[in-house]
Amino acid sequence: MTLREELHAMGLRYRVDKKPVLGLPSLADIVFGPAKVAAFVDGCF
Numbered sequence: 001m002t003l004r005e006e007l008h009a010m011g012l013r014y015r016v017d018k019k020p021v022l023g024l025p026s027l028a029d030i031v032f033g034p035a036k037v038a039a040f041v042d043g044c045f
Contacts, residue, residue, distance in 0.1 A: 003041060004030065 007014060007030070020028040020038035028038035 004014075004016070012032070015031045015033060017027045017029065018031045019026075020031050026040075029041040030039040031037070
């Protein structure tokens, strides 16, 4: 959540829990569609 808040505060817009590539079985945590960048954030809750 902290990463998402910081990205939003920087003015970056993104999608959450979205498939970055059609046919890929997993969801990316953060996807910047027009830039074609996906981030998978692994962490301890």
